Amino acid sequence: MAQTVFAPWTDPAQKPIIEFRNVTKTFGDFTAIHDLSLNIYEREFFALLGPSGCGKTTMMRMLAGFETATSGDIFLSGKDIGHVPPNQRPVNMMFQSYALFPHLSVWDNIAFGLRRESKDKNFIGDRVEEMLRLTRLTKFARRKPHQISGGQRQRVALARSLAKAPKLLLLDEPLGALDRKLREQTQFELMDIQEKTGTTFVIVTHDQEEAMTVASRIAVMDEGNLVQVATPAEIYEAPNSVYVADFIGDVNIIEGRATQPGTKIGIAWAEGQPPILATPAKSVEAGQSLHFAIRPEKVTIDTERPDRPNTFRGKVIDIAYLGNISTYHVELAGGQMIKAQMVNARRLANRHITWEDEVWVGFTDTAGVVLEE
Amino acid sequence: MRRFVLIAIPYVWLLALFLVPFLIVLKISLSDIALARPPYTPQLDFAAGWEGLKSFFSELDFENFTFLTTDDLYWKAYLSSLKIAAISTFLTLLVGYPVAYAMARAPEEWRPTLLMLVILPFWTSFLIRVYSWMGILSNEGVLNQVLLWLGIIDTPLHIMNTTTAVYIGVVYTYLPFMILPIYSALEKLDGSLLEAAEDLGCSRLEAFWLVTWPLSRNGIIAGCFLVFIPTIGEFVIPSLLGGSDTLMIGKVLWEEFFSNRDWPVASAVAVVLLLILIIPIILFQRNEQKQREAEG
Amino acid sequence: MRRFSWFNTVSLTLGFTFLYLPMVLLVFYSFNESRLVTVWAGFSTKWYGELLRDQAFLDAAWVTVKVAVFSSTLATILGTMAAYVLVRAGRFHGRTLFSGMIYAPLVMPEVITGLALLLLFIGINLDRGVFTIVLAHTTFAMCYVSVVVSSRLTTFDRSLEEAALDLGCSPFEAFRLVTLPIIAPAVISGWLLAFTLSLDDLVIASFTTGPSATTLPIKIFSAVRLGVSPQINALSTIMIAIVTIGVITASILTKRAAVAQKRDEQAAIRAE
Numbered sequence: 001m002a003q004t005v006f007a008p009w010t011d012p013a014q015k016p017i018i019e020f021r022n023v024t025k026t027f028g029d030f031t032a033i034h035d036l037s038l039n040i041y042e043r044e045f046f047a048l049l050g051p052s053g054c055g056k057t058t059m060m061r062m063l064a065g066f067e068t069a070t071s072g073d074i075f076l077s078g079k080d081i082g083h084v085p086p087n088q089r090p091v092n093m094m095f096q097s098y099a100l101f102p103h104l105s106v107w108d109n110i111a112f113g114l115r116r117e118s119k120d121k122n123f124i125g126d127r128v129e130e131m132l133r134l135t136r137l138t139k140f141a142r143r144k145p146h147q148i149s150g151g152q153r154q155r156v157a158l159a160r161s162l163a164k165a166p167k168l169l170l171l172d173e174p175l176g177a178l179d180r181k182l183r184e185q186t187q188f189e190l191m192d193i194q195e196k197t198g199t200t201f202v203i204v205t206h207d208q209e210e211a212m213t214v215a216s217r218i219a220v221m222d223e224g225n226l227v228q229v230a231t232p233a234e235i236y237e238a239p240n241s242v243y244v245a246d247f248i249g250d251v252n253i254i255e256g257r258a259t260q261p262g263t264k265i266g267i268a269w270a271e272g273q274p275p276i277l278a279t280p281a282k283s284v285e286a287g288q289s290l291h292f293a294i295r296p297e298k299v300t301i302d303t304e305r306p307d308r309p310n311t312f313r314g315k316v317i318d319i320a321y322l323g324n325i326s327t328y329h330v331e332l333a334g335g336q337m338i339k340a341q342m343v344n345a346r347r348l349a350n351r352h353i354t355w356e357d358e359v360w361v362g363f364t365d366t367a368g369v370v371l372e373e
Numbered sequence: 374m375r376r377f378v379l380i381a382i383p384y385v386w387l388l389a390l391f392l393v394p395f396l397i398v399l400k401i402s403l404s405d406i407a408l409a410r411p412p413y414t415p416q417l418d419f420a421a422g423w424e425g426l427k428s429f430f431s432e433l434d435f436e437n438f439t440f441l442t443t444d445d446l447y448w449k450a451y452l453s454s455l456k457i458a459a460i461s462t463f464l465t466l467l468v469g470y471p472v473a474y475a476m477a478r479a480p481e482e483w484r485p486t487l488l489m490l491v492i493l494p495f496w497t498s499f500l501i502r503v504y505s506w507m508g509i510l511s512n513e514g515v516l517n518q519v520l521l522w523l524g525i526i527d528t529p530l531h532i533m534n535t536t537t538a539v540y541i542g543v544v545y546t547y548l549p550f551m552i553l554p555i556y557s558a559l560e561k562l563d564g565s566l567l568e569a570a571e572d573l574g575c576s577r578l579e580a581f582w583l584v585t586w587p588l589s590r591n592g593i594i595a596g597c598f599l600v601f602i603p604t605i606g607e608f609v610i611p612s613l614l615g616g617s618d619t620l621m622i623g624k625v626l627w628e629e630f631f632s633n634r635d636w637p638v639a640s641a642v643a644v645v646l647l648l649i650l651i652i653p654i655i656l657f658q659r660n661e662q663k664q665r666e667a668e669g
Numbered sequence: 670m671r672r673f674s675w676f677n678t679v680s681l682t683l684g685f686t687f688l689y690l691p692m693v694l695l696v697f698y699s700f701n702e703s704r705l706v707t708v709w710a711g712f713s714t715k716w717y718g719e720l721l722r723d724q725a726f727l728d729a730a731w732v733t734v735k736v737a738v739f740s741s742t743l744a745t746i747l748g749t750m751a752a753y754v755l756v757r758a759g760r761f762h763g764r765t766l767f768s769g770m771i772y773a774p775l776v777m778p779e780v781i782t783g784l785a786l787l788l789l790f791i792g793i794n795l796d797r798g799v800f801t802i803v804l805a806h807t808t809f810a811m812c813y814v815s816v817v818v819s820s821r822l823t824t825f826d827r828s829l830e831e832a833a834l835d836l837g838c839s840p841f842e843a844f845r846l847v848t849l850p851i852i853a854p855a856v857i858s859g860w861l862l863a864f865t866l867s868l869d870d871l872v873i874a875s876f877t878t879g880p881s882a883t884t885l886p887i888k889i890f891s892a893v894r895l896g897v898s899p900q901i902n903a904l905s906t907i908m909i910a911i912v913t914i915g916v917i918t919a920s921i922l923t924k925r926a927a928v929a930q931k932r933d934e935q936a937a938i939r940a941e
Contacts, residue, residue, distance in 0.1 A: 066568055086571045099569035103587045112583075113573030146667075164573070375840070380758055380767075383751040383811070387770040390808040394785030397792055472684035475677035487681070489920060494688060496912045498869050500886050501905045505691035508698060508897045513705070515694055548688065606778020608872050613893065623780045630784060630876075640788070643781045654776050 006216065007231075008041035015078065017042045017168065017200050018063070023072035025058055025224075032058040034224040035072070045194050045201045047215035049208060049247075055224040056204045060170050063202065064093045077167065087116075092166040096173040098157035100145040106156050107132075107141040113164045131159040134193060151182050158190075162197060171203040175210060187213045208248050212236070220244050236295075238281070242371055245293040250327075252299070252338050254292045261286045264365060270334035277309050280370035294368035299340035301328055302360045303353060311362040314338065316355055328353065330361050402437055402640035437641035446625065447642065451649065453620040457536065457611075458604035461543035465600050466593065468544055469551035473592075474585075476552070477559035488556070491549050503542050503613050510538050510614070534616035542610040547603070551596040558592025559585070591664045598657035605653075606646060622646055692909055699902035716903040726904070729888040733868060736799060736884060740806035741863035747807065748814025748863070749856055753844075755815065756822040774812040782809055783876030790877060797879030805877040806867040813866060814859035821855035 008014040016039035025033040032055045040046045048056040061067045062074060065086030073080050081089060092113070100109055110131050114124045132138045135155040140148050145156065154174065161169055174190070175183045191214050194201050205211050211218050212232040219229045220243075228240045239245035242253060256269035256276065261283060266275035267290055276292055284290065305311060317337070318329040321344075328340045340361050353359060441447040476487045494502060509515045510533040517529040532538050562585065570580035608623035615621065622642065630639040673681070699717075703710035720726055751771055758764075774782060786805045790797055829851070833843035849856070871886035878884065885904075892898050 064568075064572055066571075086568070087574045087576055091572075093569070093572045095565045095569055097563060097565050099563065099565040101566060101569075101584060101588075112570070116574030116579070160573070376758060379750060380754050380761060383747050383754060383815075384763070384767055386747055386808070386811070387751075387767070390786065390789070390804060391770050391774065392766075394789040397788045398781070398785045401788060468684065468687070471676075471680035475673075475680040475684070478677050479673060479681070489916070490685060490688070493913070493916055494692075496865055496916060497692070498886070498905075498908055500869065500871055500889055501695070501908060502691070504889070504893050504897075504901065504905065505695045507893065508902075509691060509694060511897065513708075545687070545691070548684075552684075602776050603778070606780055608778075608780050609890075613890075623778060626780045626784065627872075636788070639784060643784055646778060647781060650776070650778070657776075 006043070008044070009039065009217065014041055016040055016075075017044075017077055018202075019073075019075040020059075021073045021075070023062070023069045023074060025055075025062065025067060026070045032224055033062075033069075036224070036226055038219065038226060038229065040200065040202065042200055043198055045191065045203070045214055045216045047211035047218045048202065048204045048221060049206070049211040049218050050221035051206055051247075053223075054221040056206075056221050057172065059221075060093070060172055060202065060204045063168065064091055064170055065089050090167045091170065092161040092164055092168075093170040094157045094161045094172065094174050096176060098145075098153050098177075100153060100156055100160070102145055105142055105144055106137060106148070109145070109156055110160045110163050112160065117164070127163055131163050134162075134196070135159040150177055151186065154178060154186065155189075158193070162193070162199065165197075166199065168200045168202065171201060173205055174203065175207075176205075183210070184213075190214055212248070220247060238369060239293065239371070242291050242293065245369065245371065250296050250339065250341075252294050252296060254294075254336060254338075256290055256292060258284045258286055258288045258290055265370070267292050267370070270332070270336060273312065273333050274309075276368070277365040278368055278370050279366045284370065284372065288372065291371040292368050293371055294363055296327060296339040296341040297325075298367040299338060299361050299363050301330065301340040301342060301353065302362070303357065305360045306362060308362060308364075310365060311360050312338075314359055314361055316353060316357045316359055319353075319355065328359075330359060332361070398640045398643055401637050402644045403434060404437075404637050437637045438645070440638060441641055441645060446620075447622075447645075450620040450622045450625045451645070454605050454607075454622040455649070457539060457543075457619075457621060458601050458607075461540045461547075461604055462597050462601045464540055465544045465547055465551045466597060469548055469596065470555060470593070472548075473552045473555035473559055476556050477562070484560075491552050491556075495549055499546060500609060502546050503609055506538065506542055506545065506614060507533065510541065533614070534619075536615065536619050538614035538616075539611050539619055539621075542614045543600070543604050543607070546610065547600040550599040554595040554599065555589055555592040558589040562588055591660065591667075594660045595657070595664070598653060598660070602650060602653050602657065605650060695902055696906045696909060699899065699906040701899065701902075704899060716899040717907075720900050720903045720907075723900070725883075726885075726888060726900075729883050729885045732799060732882050733885040736802050736806060736874075736882075737864050737867040740803045740810060740867045741860050743803070743807040744810035744814050744863040745856060745860040748811035748859055749818050749852075751811060751815040752817075752819035752822055756819050771812050771815050774809045775816065777809075779870070779872035780876075783873040786873070787876040797877060798881040801877045801879070802874050802882060802884065805873050806863075806870065809873065810863035810866050813862050814856075817859040817862060818852060818855050821852045825851060 018038075018040040020036055020038040023033055023036050024031070034055075036055075036059075048059055050056050058067060062069055065081070065084060069082060073082055075081065076089070076091070101112065104112065107128060110128045111124050114127055128141075129138070132141055135158055137152065137155055137159060140152060140156075145153055148156070154177070158174070171190075175186055178186060187210060190201075194214075203211070203214065212235075215232060217229060217231055218235050220227045220235065222243055228235060228244045230238075235244060235248055239248065245251045246253065254267070254269050254276065256267035259266040259268050259275050263279065263283070265278055265280055265284060267278055268275050269292070278292055300306075305313075312332050314330040314332040316328055317331050320327040320329075323344070325341050325343050328342070330338050330340060332338055338361055472491075476484065476491070479487060507514075511517075512529045512531065512533065514533065516532070517526075520526045521529065532541075566584050566588070567580050570584045571577070575583060606623045607621060608627055611619050611621040611624045612627070615624070623646075626639055626642045626646070629635055629642060633639075700712050700714065701709055702713035702715070751767075755768055755771065783805070786801075786808070787797075790801050795801055825848070829847055830843050833847040834840070838846060869886065870884075871890050874884045875887055875890075878887065889901055889904065893901050
């Protein structure tokens with residue numbers, strides 16, 4: 001029997017653990033969150049993604065209880081938590097700065113929340129040891145926060161926020177302070193811990209790669225609105241707007257006008273050039289202005305004209321060699337620039353496309369996305 | 374050569390005008406009172422060579438220090454100075470902490486102004502600040518007039534020339550010394566630590582007690598020493614605001630010197646006062662060092 | 670957006686009322702007609718007139734200013750040297766004693782410093798007067814100056830001096846042309862601090878002065894020992910006014926300098 005895919009958001013019978021209902025949050029004249037509704041389900045690893053100032057941190061702080069919504073309601077497991085103070089919510093937060101108490105040892109930091117519930121000593125001891133094992137910190141239990149490395153501090157913060165076994169764990173840019181190598185490694189650790197503990201995670205980040213790696217679903221935010229909520233693959237392959245397409249990964253955006261309506265359409269993009277053939281998600285009207293978005297890795301580049309539609313002549317302006325791949329910047333007729341990526345399967349000396357070369361770029365009619373705007 | 378001159382000038386100055394005077398105090402404290410005026414015995418006679426040196430040391434004795442223990446005025450004055458300093462330090466902390474806390478929590482654009490308002494009294498004469506309380510605390514003073522007018526009291530309170538007035542004077546003049554180090558500790562406190570404490574189940578009060586208070590402890594300790602140490606040797610406040618029953622060692626020393634003209638005893642009083650002060654001074658230095666290490 | 674909570678508002682109001690009310694009352698009663706300081710008998714400036722006609726006060730004020738100017742200038746020179754030695758001279762014999770002698774006067778009770786210096790002056794048969802007070806004030810004020818200046822020197826980027834030496838300065842030129850202009854604000858605050866300490870000092874001046882020189886604090890102290898005096902209220906008001914005007918002017922000037930710097934920086938960015 002095939003394992004069922006984890007996708008509770010497709011099942012109408014599932015009750016969400018978190019429900020934002022028409023939530024608006026204003027600070028003075030500034031609207032941080034604008035009439036926003038969102039469901040998050042149990043055991044999800046949910047990412048709020050967007051540039052700084054898009055409202056993602058405000059969403060998280062409302063979940064933690066540090067901000068109250070100006071209007072609308074927030075439900076946790078069906079209960080309205082709008083006016084529950086942060087210390088009485090079954091929600092814990094991992095702070096961006098980690099906010100480790102500098103006067104307490106690693107052990108005492110992790111035990112801090114448990115002690116507030118005045119549980120018995122043995123329970124606290126066992127739970128702290130368990131958290132130390134989970135985050136591989138047993139050796140550092142007696143140290144103070146300033147005596148350990150950045151990566152270890154990050155794990156202490158995680159252990160401390162997980163110690164109370166919250167229903168929901170909030171992570172505010174949890175890996176922002178780590179260098180790239182450590183960040184990648186920690187991303188997998190986070191996923192591992194999330195799976196082991198079965199806790200619902202909500203992560204706030206501005207790093208799209210991080211969101212793609214860890215999240216089951218991503219909400220892309222812009223100026224207090226949700227632009228798209230979907231799985232990483234959907235966000236990448238089927239963005240619903242130029243904003244999302246541009247924010248996630250690298251993309252070529254070509255402006256044009258629909259020439260023929262239907263399931264396969266043509267897009268006129270430059271004078272005297274053949275139209276781009278594309279497959280829109282829904283039908284469009286003739287003459288409608290459109291954006292055509294295509295990822296560079298879906299664009300092929302050849303020195304001789306291949307025999308298929310969607311092939312355009314151009315000149316290589318720039319080559320960015322990144323080791324595993326190379327990106328070619330090709331200028332098409334009318335000055336339209338297009339990026340094409342190729343995997344460097346062969347060693348450098350064997351490759352043959354170089355600056356100023358006349359080349360042919362092309363893609364299939366389902367490779368790109370048609371976006372109305 | 375240049376470096377030598379650079380070091381030598383301030384060095385010699387401090388040796389001549391700081392260290393040597395203390396050695397003289399030490400020497401006189403071990404001498405006998407011959408007359409009310411110098412010279413005191415013994416004197417160091419270099420002309421007599423080794424014999425002179427020997428007779429100089431043989432005549433030194435601890436008579437003045439013994440005298441300090443026989444007359445209970447002195448040890449009572451020492452104890453009372455310590456007690457007054459301790460109580461007024463505690464009172465200053467009680468007044469200063471909330472002010473420092475409120476300053477650190479004030480909107481950012483307000484803080485430089487508030488800081489300036491705390492520092493401003495530093496530049497005003499200490500003597501005048503103490504004096505300003507004389508008109509407030511006296512029997513016909515502003516405080517009694519207001520209280521009588523409000524009908525809270527029927528007869529004027531007797532505060533002026535009591536130890537209470539000394540407490541008020543110390544709290545008033547040394548308040549900035551308490552506020553500034555506590556403020557700088559609280560201002561550095563990362564607000565997300567308090568949010569983390571609340572997130573982990575603390576009430577506001579618990580968060581204050583478990584996070585804010587311990588993290589401002591170094592500032593509190595520094596502030597307490599900055600008030601405690603100078604208060605022990607304080608002269609102006611007890612002599613203007615205190616009464617005849619307010620015993621403080623700074624005042625005793627002054628009177629021993631100017632009224633009784635007993636210089637050897639005055640010197641002995643000074644030496645003992647220094648010995649008493651060494652302990653809090655060393656503790657204070659340690660605290661500062663620890664703080665620097667924690668930050669550095 | 671942060672606002673004042675009620676607790677913080679109450680603490681600040683009470684705290685600053687406590688700090689400032691006594692001085693406000695002092696100023697208020699200096700304009701009282703009555704000699705009985707606590708009974709208001711109408712507005713009058715007569716105590717100011719009396720104060721200015723009192724030759725003894727004027728003489729004391731002159732002595733005080735003389736002492737303060739000389740001692741603070743001397744203390745600034747010696748204190749800056751001492752700070753430079755502490756931060757830059759590296760290790761030398763007796764360094765511990767030296768730094769001990771810098772920090773000890775800061776915590777020394779004034780009665781002890783005063784007594785010790787007096788015994789020295791008597792011991793070497795120095796006539797006591799303005800000169801001995803200047804010596805005494807210089808000694809304890811130079812320690813404050815050196816603390817202020819050395820805290821600036823420790824944050825000073827040493828490579829600036831090295832750059833000056835690299836470009837051909839002698840060590841003294843490097844100090845005069847590079848170090849001194851940069852630490853100048855600290856040196857000036859050191860001077861102001863020394864000046865204020867000298868103006869303020871009662872105890873050390875009382876010990877080290879002779880019959881020829883009476884400073885203002887000594888005069889004030891003997892006048893108020895027995896009770897409130899309206900003349901002293903007037904004098905206090907004048908002193909408070911001078912300090913307030915001085916501090917406000919200084920803060921306006923620093924603010925203006927900061928604003929001007931910001932404006933210049935922005936202009937420079939636009940000009941690029």
